[in-house]
Amino acid sequence: MIDILLVDDEELVRTGLRAVLEAQGDLRVVGEASDGAEALGLVRSLRPHVVLMDVRMPEVDGLTATRAILRDTDAPPRILVLTTFENDDYVYEALRAGAAGFLLKRARPAEIVHAVRLAEAGDSLLFPAAVRRLAAGRNDAGAAAALARAALTAREAEVLRLMARGLSNAEIAAELVLGVQTVKTHVSAVLGKLGARDRTQAVVTAYESGFVTPA
Template sequence: MSATDASNPADGTVSVLVVDDEELTRTGLRTLLSTKPDLTVVGEAADGSEVLPLVMALRPDVILMDVRMPTLNGIEATRQLRTTLSEPPKVIVITTFENDEYVYDALEAGADGFIRKRAPSQQIAHAIRLVATGDSMLFPDAVRRLATGRPVRPEAAARAAALTRRETEILQLMAQGLSNQQIADGLTVSLETVKTHVGNVLAKLGADNRTQAVIVAFQAGLAPH
């Protein structure tokens, strides 16, 4: 593993930790991000087992996390961050194939989104900026494909049963990929009302982000596969 000094990043700069067992991939991502003045790679890790110590030392804003690694995979590394730290960094799964079942498991573990390793540089940079501001990278169609064939989970259905009728409706609209503003416009309510409902949905489902909430919707049978 390797790291650079992240103690005094420039104002507005998003710090990134790159985690992948292939050195060529790490180098490529570092080179790509070095061209973006508002993004800085503060460290690299070759395995998920290195992530928690580096995060505690460097406090990156966002992690680009591979899922398939030899000792500790990205799924378990993401779960470890969520269960150990009160304010874990955002996690974007980087993957070769978007229909990789590991991606679904990583999202379920708390990753904020995923992106292809061969995605254009602007798309990767946009994804990092997006999750750094607290938004989830939600791709309902991709999540639907990943969820297809998976049985309804009783524990997810039980959590979803705690939602009010309006909250269930909000969750179903989230599963369609609608933003808060689009939901507000469609229901003819204020944006603040939708934000309140979304917050309640996340709390009742025990979800860290919108992506996790949508996964629960699929697991509970509230969103069509």
């Protein structure tokens, strides 16, 4: 069973998400918060596997809450930020902070369910075209230094480029004609060398370092 916390200041949104998620036998909403300030306490008490976090809320926004949860909790949950507009700078900053991915509020029910399962499994939910737009013009010397220190092998670099395209482990395996377990090993090596929390942060580093250039 995947336990989920909903964080959104609109009750109607939370009600709709609960209905979509709890229609699935393996998903359970264990709590709701209407503000980012409530989220940290609920994460600590309820220990959800996944948090669906509205990125824009009037008091404590989702970016601030995401940073607090990932910084101040042991074994933090996977966080998916919810947004109305995919070109929102708050979304990009949440990805930099360690959010596993993002979902558009207009996403179809099946996409929401799939995203939660992906996040809980440790995969990322990225929209490659949107991430490219968000990353355009963002160069970071720290990211470039991290990539240089990583000294990725040729295969690891290839895997990182495919991760940046939004490919899953299975899709990368098919692209490179490798076993999925082999790809998982390469992904783990990339994350370890970059010091990235997950593949989303690795992709952000790839863009900000200039290793992958937004088209």
